Amino acid sequence: MVMDSLIKRYSYTITRNDFVTAGKSSSDIKGNLKAIGIDAKTIRKIAIISYEAEMNIVIHSMGGKLHCDIYEEKIVIVCEDEGPGIPDIDKAMTEGFSTAPENVRELGFGAGMGLPNIKRYSDEFKISSSDNGTIIVVTVLI
Amino acid sequence: MKNFELAKKLDLESLLEIDKDIKVEGVYVGDLLSVVMSKAKADYIWITIQTHINVMAVAELLDISCIIVVENMEVEADTLQKARELGIPIFKSRESAYQVACKLNNMGIK
Numbered sequence: 001m002v003m004d005s006l007i008k009r010y011s012y013t014i015t016r017n018d019f020v021t022a023g024k025s026s027s028d029i030k031g032n033l034k035a036i037g038i039d040a041k042t043i044r045k046i047a048i049i050s051y052e053a054e055m056n057i058v059i060h061s062m063g064g065k066l067h068c069d070i071y072e073e074k075i076v077i078v079c080e081d082e083g084p085g086i087p088d089i090d091k092a093m094t095e096g097f098s099t100a101p102e103n104v105r106e107l108g109f110g111a112g113m114g115l116p117n118i119k120r121y122s123d124e125f126k127i128s129s130s131d132n133g134t135i136i137v138v139t140v141l142i
Numbered sequence: 143m144k145n146f147e148l149a150k151k152l153d154l155e156s157l158l159e160i161d162k163d164i165k166v167e168g169v170y171v172g173d174l175l176s177v178v179m180s181k182a183k184a185d186y187i188w189i190t191i192q193t194h195i196n197v198m199a200v201a202e203l204l205d206i207s208c209i210i211v212v213e214n215m216e217v218e219a220d221t222l223q224k225a226r227e228l229g230i231p232i233f234k235s236r237e238s239a240y241q242v243a244c245k246l247n248n249m250g251i252k
Contacts, residue, residue: 019194019195019196020195020196022199023196023198023200023202026199026203027199044183047203047204048179048180051200052176055176107194108173108194108196109175109176109196111175112176113174113176113177113180117176117179117180120180121180
């Protein structure tokens, strides 16, 4: 079997509580995928995944990184933050469960759909979390 | 349909002075951004009461055709600025989401 090798990595730094520029990384990823000729259906999936991952870092973490890795046959979104970690991953994966504060919910965030949406639109979903941070690796096949 | 035609038919205030053809593949009503992200699609009209700038990030990522802000909610200046940059028409209505949706339905948009 031939190993799928990394063609290109796009990386972004996401700042905690920055609701004004939030979404910019996802928008940039979308533009890059469009430019290299990825189909609209796959772009939509990646846009949803990267937006939710980006907003999770903004709302729930101390800040972190978002990467979009392009391979021949798949796109992988890697999201790593600096903590404080998710105490109960099963609960966080439940649709409608949210720990977002009230002021953030008023802006339309915190629907409790972030992680469930990421999983729904992915072909492979991995999550691990500790006090030091959460890492999410999401694969979408092209 | 031109954006000013849509504004006239639905009695909307156009918040951007842009001339644009609006494709309408469907309509989605929603205020929770993650739910909109998952359900609305390209060339949809999005009806909402949210006016925060992040609304434009969602609209851009989904290729939303236009946004109708209902209940006469005040749209923030930076949201308008972003809409202008992205060329996404944004309208305001005094009516409710339900009333605007009914009018779109009467226009034959299902």
